[in-house]
Amino acid sequence: MEHEAQRLPTPRGPLSAAVLDCLRAGGPAPDAGSAADADPYGDDLQLALYLCYELHYRGFEGVAPEREWDPEVLRVRAALERCFLSALRADAPVHDSVEDAVADLLVEPADAAGVSHFLRDEGELWHLREYAAQRSLYHLKEADPHAWVLPRLRGRAKAAMAAVEFDEFGGGRADRVHARLFADLMTDLGLDTAYGHYLEEAAAEALATVNMMSLFGLHRALRGALVGHFAAVEITSSPGSRRLAEAMRRNQAGPAAEHFYDEHVEADAVHEQVVRHEVIAGLLEDEPQLARDVAFGIDATNLLEDRLADRLLSDWRAGRSSLRSRATSAISHIS
Numbered sequence: 001m002e003h004e005a006q007r008l009p010t011p012r013g014p015l016s017a018a019v020l021d022c023l024r025a026g027g028p029a030p031d032a033g034s035a036a037d038a039d040p041y042g043d044d045l046q047l048a049l050y051l052c053y054e055l056h057y058r059g060f061e062g063v064a065p066e067r068e069w070d071p072e073v074l075r076v077r078a079a080l081e082r083c084f085l086s087a088l089r090a091d092a093p094v095h096d097s098v099e100d101a102v103a104d105l106l107v108e109p110a111d112a113a114g115v116s117h118f119l120r121d122e123g124e125l126w127h128l129r130e131y132a133a134q135r136s137l138y139h140l141k142e143a144d145p146h147a148w149v150l151p152r153l154r155g156r157a158k159a160a161m162a163a164v165e166f167d168e169f170g171g172g173r174a175d176r177v178h179a180r181l182f183a184d185l186m187t188d189l190g191l192d193t194a195y196g197h198y199l200e201e202a203a204a205e206a207l208a209t210v211n212m213m214s215l216f217g218l219h220r221a222l223r224g225a226l227v228g229h230f231a232a233v234e235i236t237s238s239p240g241s242r243r244l245a246e247a248m249r250r251n252q253a254g255p256a257a258e259h260f261y262d263e264h265v266e267a268d269a270v271h272e273q274v275v276r277h278e279v280i281a282g283l284l285e286d287e288p289q290l291a292r293d294v295a296f297g298i299d300a301t302n303l304l305e306d307r308l309a310d311r312l313l314s315d316w317r318a319g320r321s322s323l324r325s326r327a328t329s330a331i332s333h334i335s
Contacts, residue, residue: 004061004194004195005058005059005060005061005062006054006058006059006060006061006194006195006196006197006199007060007061007196008020008023008024008051008060008061008062008063009047009051009199009200010200011044011047012043012044012047012204013038013042013043013044013045013047014030014034014044015030015034015035015038015044015045015047015048015080016043016044016045016047016048016051018030018034018048018076019048019051019052019073019076020051022072022073022076023051023055023060023063023067023073024062024063028072029072029073029075029076030048030076030079031079032075032076032079035048035076035079035080035082035083036079036082036083038083040083040084040086040087040088041087041204041205041208041307042204043204043207043324045080045083045084046084046204046207046208046211047204047207048076048080049077049080049081049084049207049211049215050137050199050207050210050211052073052076052077052080053077053210053211053214053215053218054196055067055068055073056068056214056218057141057144058141058195058196081215084208084211084212084215085215088212088296088300088303088304089296089300091303092296092299092300092302092303093299093302093303094295094296094299095295095298095299096295097291097295098228098280098284098291098294098295098298100295101228101294101295101298101299102231102235102276102280102298105231105232105235105236105298106235108239114240114309115131115308115309115312115313116239116240116241116243116244116247117243118313118316119131119243119244119247120243120244120246120247120250123247123251123316124251125189125251125253127316128189128247128248128251128253128257129189129190129191130312130316130321130322130323131312132182132185132186132189132191133191133198133201133202133323134198134201134202134203134206134308134312134322134323135182135206136182136186136191136197136198137196137198137199137202137206137207137210138209138210138213139178139179139182140179140182140183140193140195140196141179141195142168142178142179142182143165143168143169143178143179144179145210145213145214145216145217146161146165146168146213146217146226146230147165147217148214148217148218148226149161149216149217149223149226149227149230150162150165152220152223153223153227153279153282153283154286155282155285155286156278156279156281156282156285156286157227157278157279157280157282157283157286158282159278159282160274160275160278160279160282161227161230161279163274164230164234164271164274164275164279167267167270167271178260178263178264181256181259181260181263182260184256184259184260185253185254185256185257185259185260187256188253188254188255188256188257189253189254189257200324200325201323201324201325202323202324203308203311203312203322203323203324205304205307205308205310205311206308208304208307208308209301209304209305209308212229212300212301212304213226213229216229216297222293222297223283223290223293224283224287224290224291224292224293224294224296224297225293225294225296225297225300226297227275227279227280227283227290227294227297228280228293228294228295228296228297228298228299228300228301229297229298229300229301230275230279230297231275231276231279231280231294231297231298232297232298232301232302232305233301234271234272234275235272235275235276237264237271237272238264238265238269238272241261241262241264241265242261242265244261245258245261245262245265248261280294
């Protein structure tokens with residue numbers, strides 16, 4: 001896993017172009033009105049928001065670390081967030097209770113046909129490579145967005161969340177950090193493991209899933225939504241990871257590729273119980289008024305994961321690449 005600073009990508013529209021100019025040359029940031037008029041799920045807004053959030057992680061080559069708290073960057077980030085969050089609140093199906101939202105996660109429809117089902121049953125090696133490239137924007141910093149919530153929790157919820165995060169970060173062993181394991185998976189698949197390498201190729205739907213984590217994690221007011229999001233991820237991870245491990249084995253992707261998902265089958269089965277019975281229960285015991293936010297976090301996660309699945313499956317079933325350039329043929333090696 002390489003550690004060079006990631007390069008700034010090419011813009012995807014006027015919003016992201018203005019943010020790039022602001023970061024690169026200190027130009028003016030976009031005005032709030034231009035953010036309000038943008039497609040909240042589109043390439044332009046999602047890339048612009050991703051650029052702002054990445055300043056809180058590893059930053060970009062040629063961008064001073066001090067820009068993380070630049071008032072102009074924060075102003076435009078706030079405008080982008082308002083647009084994105086408003087869309088999520090309007091579009092996410094709303095459960096009446098946390099219990100109902102969690103119950104729906106625990107029962108997988110008999111006719112389920114998601115990305116992991118496709119990859120297990122008919123996915124080819126090129127599908128697995130594209131899936132890993134799209135997901136690498138999160139998995140190469142796996143669990144980092146969720147760490148933001150720890151100072152915002154207390155008691156049972158804090159202790160349990162920290163325990164799960166400790167596992168995600170390798171239990172004190174650098175070689176078992178989940179981001180490291182994903183980089184090893186990418187090596188087996190012949191992909192570049194540099195942090196942010198596939199930002200240029202990632203679909204807006206993939207950016208949105210990562211941006212949502214940062215949005216929820218960086219705002220104390222959204223701590224309940226972050227816990228709901230985390231619950232959705234952990235509860236659905238084990239069965240999905242089992243299917244993805246089978247897909248890796250069927251395609252002989254390599255031992256590290258198999259191990260990443262095998263590890264998540266076991267670990268996330270335990271994490272599911274901890275998140276449900278300690279993190280959520282502990283949070284709502286202390287702050288019962290956050291129940292609606294927890295349910296919203298679950299629903300928003302489902303919404304964005306469904307959008308990403310629709311994008312990937314529509315491309316793959318049409319025999320075309322899901323990457324933005326569409327330059328990679330169905331049998332070529334992503335480089």
